[in-house]
Amino acid sequence: MTPPLRIIILGAPGSGKGTQTSRLLKKIPTIKALSSGDILRSQIQLGTHIGKEASSYIKNGKLVPDSTMVSLITQELKSHNWLHNDASWLLDGFPRTGIQAESLDKVLNNSNCGINLALELDVDQKVILERIEARWVHVPSGRVYNIDYNPPKVPFRDDITGEPLSKRDDDTAEVFQKRLDQYNKELGPLKDFYSKKGVLHTISGNTSDIIFPKLMDVIGKQI
Structure with missing residues (x-):
């Protein structure tokens, strides 16, 4: 029996996490996905309290507070009933800080379903700014x-x-550079957290077509 996959995709804003997720879901349709960006944008469009709070941070190139993000993602995982042992799922864009990773780990440990793959997309940030x-x-x-x-x-x-x-x-470019600076600041502790767990894999490349085969190779070794 194929073990469940519980994947997080790490990477700078604009590194192509959404694109890789879409391609992956077509290849392995049994995996379900949550995008922290999509969830936040939905909250902003709906004009919720969290959406208004998030919007003010995002417009200034700042990260939404850890406590807000952890609460949102935990709520989504529970509402989809993914906190059980046989669920395969992927988180795109969360966690983004060491604190978020530790908080997520506690939630998952309480349900006996930990992360078994942390995939970091390593893309040249000059290329990212040109894309944006x-x-x-x-x-x-x-x-x-x-x-x-x-x-x-x-x-x-x-x-x-x-x-x-x-x-x-x-x-x-101006606002996005602030987001990249913030991401770079938080990346070290985040990578350390998953490296110590033995689940971190860094995948380098500047295009989707270069990254995706490498990503599938790493995942294939887990199936």
């Missing part, structure tokens, strides 16, 4: 386009609906 400047989104669906390598069929219009595309508030 060229990134546009269709807000209602979450579809993402890149003017340089994944452009919409009609400039600045969504392929499916024809509606106009938008720039996210934090998709500027």
Whole structure:
């Protein structure tokens, strides 16, 4: 019997975590996924208390407080009934700090289902900033386009609906550099935490097509 996979994907903002997650879910459909970014954006769109709080941090290139993120993700894991031994799932973009990792670990230990793969996407951050400047989104669906390598069929219009595309508030080089600086500051303790558990794997590359085969190779050894 194939053991359950409980994966976290680490990586700087803009490193392609969402893209890798989408490709992985197509290859292994038994894995379910949660994106911390998607959850936060949903809360912001709904205008919830957490959404308003998160929005003020994100617009200034700051991380949402650890306690808020831990509460959100724990709530999502419970609501999906993933805190049981035979569930296979992936967290995209969480945890982002050592404190978040420790808090998640406590939640999982209480349910006897720990993380067995922590995959770090190592992408040149100059490349990330170039991507961000060229990134546009269709807000209602979450579809993402890149003017340089994944452009919409009609400039600045969504392929499916024809509606106009938008720039996210934090998709500027200035704001994004702050996010990268914050990520770099937190990365050491986060990697140390999962390295000590023996589950950390670093996957380097600047494009999805380079990273994905390496990612699948690591996962394949766990199946």
